[in-house]
Each structure stands twice: as structure tokens, then as C-alpha cells.
Amino acid sequence: MSFSQDVHTEIMNSDKRLDTERAFVRECFLVGGVVSNPERTYHLQFTLSDEKADSLMKILSGFNLHPKKIARKGQSVVYIKESEEIADVLKIIRAHKALLVLESMRVEKSIRNNVNRRVNFEAANLEKTVGAALGQIDAIKYISQNVGLSYLSGPLEEVARLRLMYNSLSLTEIGALLEPPVSKSGVNHRLRKIMKIAENLRNNEHSNRE
Numbered sequence: 001m002s003f004s005q006d007v008h009t010e011i012m013n014s015d016k017r018l019d020t021e022r023a024f025v026r027e028c029f030l031v032g033g034v035v036s037n038p039e040r041t042y043h044l045q046f047t048l049s050d051e052k053a054d055s056l057m058k059i060l061s062g063f064n065l066h067p068k069k070i071a072r073k074g075q076s077v078v079y080i081k082e083s084e085e086i087a088d089v090l091k092i093i094r095a096h097k098a099l100l101v102l103e104s105m106r107v108e109k110s111i112r113n114n115v116n117r118r119v120n121f122e123a124a125n126l127e128k129t130v131g132a133a134l135g136q137i138d139a140i141k142y143i144s145q146n147v148g149l150s151y152l153s154g155p156l157e158e159v160a161r162l163r164l165m166y167n168s169l170s171l172t173e174i175g176a177l178l179e180p181p182v183s184k185s186g187v188n189h190r191l192r193k194i195m196k197i198a199e200n201l202r203n204n205e206h207s208n209r210e
Contacts, residue, residue, distance in 0.1 A: 004033075022094075025092050028048060035098075039105050056078050060089070065088055067079065068080075136163055139197075172184045
């Protein structure tokens with residue numbers, strides 16, 4: 001049985017004592033209501049005559065909801081796509097079991113989305129960090145092979161040798177190995193200087209060839 005059919009079954013067997021407006025919304029759902037499985041997407045719609053659709057629009061708006069209406073095959077379709085507002089409609093028609101399912105799905109999807117965002121963020125950061133480290137190592141090797149690391153000043157040479165020895169360490173971890181220790185920004189500053197020196201050496205080599 002689908003989620004929509006579950007809602008139909010629940011409200012048909014629920015307490016019929018509702019105020020006029022809530023009873024009308026429930027009647028409209030029983031006549032032409034469909035709600036999608038919240039595990040996949042959020043969509044609730046009522047397919048009704050123009051007159052009933054207009055009345056439903058007015059009532060739902062009175063509950064601070066924001067339904068929309070389109071014409072389809074000679075009838076009107078009133079629909080809602082916001083999960084919170086779909087939950088409100090389920091409350092109005094007293095589909096409490098379906099509401100619990102919807103809320104559970106919303107929480108699960110929210111957690112899953114947050115986890116995915118975090119994983120993607122961390123993966124992007126890792127890729128960026130690895131890319132930066134490879135660029136630094138390439139620059140240091142170029143300097144080493146062409147003029148030797150002793151070409152660098154003492155502080156720069158110290159960082160360069162540590163970067164080559166421990167290519168998987170973070171800048172913070174490299175800074176902790178220095179004597180005295182240097183902050184992450186300090187290590188980054190030195191590595192930028194090293195990369196600039198390598199760039200200048202490459203440019204000079206290119207100019208000499210020309």
C-alpha cells in the first residue's frame with residue numbers, strides 16, 4: 001500500500017468530528033487527494049472542480065498555508081510542495097500516523113543531507129590540501145635539483161626539508177616539528193616564499209633558454 005493510500009485509510013477510520021473547515025479539507029482529500037512518499041519527494045495535491053478548488057484554496061490560506069492552483073484536463077489541481085505545509089495539512093485532516101511517518105522521514109533526510117554535506121566538504125578540503133602539498137613538494141624538488149636547498153635561507157630550508165620528509169603532514173604538524181615551533185600560518189608563509197623562489201628560478205631558466 002502506498003503512503004497516499006495509507007493516509008486515505010487512516011482518515012476514513014478516524015474520528016469524524018471535525019469543524020466545518022477541517023471536515024471540508026478532509027473530504028477534498030478523500031475525493032481527489034494524493035500525497036507522495038516523503039522518502040522520495042514532497043508533494044500533496046487535490047484534483048477538484050473549480051468551485052471546490054477555490055473554496056479549498058481559501059480555507060488552506062486561512063490556516064497560513066500557501067497552496068497553488070493549476071488547471072488540468074477540465075479540473076483544478078491544488079497543490080503544496082513544502083514539507084512543513086504538507087505536515088500541517090495532515091494535522092488538519094487528523095492523519096496523525098501519516099504525520100509521524102512524514103516527520104520521521106524529514107528528520108532522517110535532514111540528517112542524511114547534513115552528513116553528505118559534511119563528507120563532501122571534508123573531501124573537497126582534503127583534495128585541496130593534497131593538491132597544495134604536491135605543488136609545494138614539486139617546488140622544493142625543483143630548487144633542490146637546480147640550485148640545492150642550501151640556496152634557501154635557514155628557516156625556509158628547514159621547512160622545505162620537513163615538507164619533503166613528511167609529505168602527508170598538515171602545516172600545523174610541520175610547524176610543531178620546527179624549533180622553536182611555528183604556527184600554521186607561519187609555515188604557510190614560508191612555503192609560499194619557497195614556491196615563489198621556485199617560480200623565479202623557472203622563469204630565469206626559461207629566459208636564459210630564449
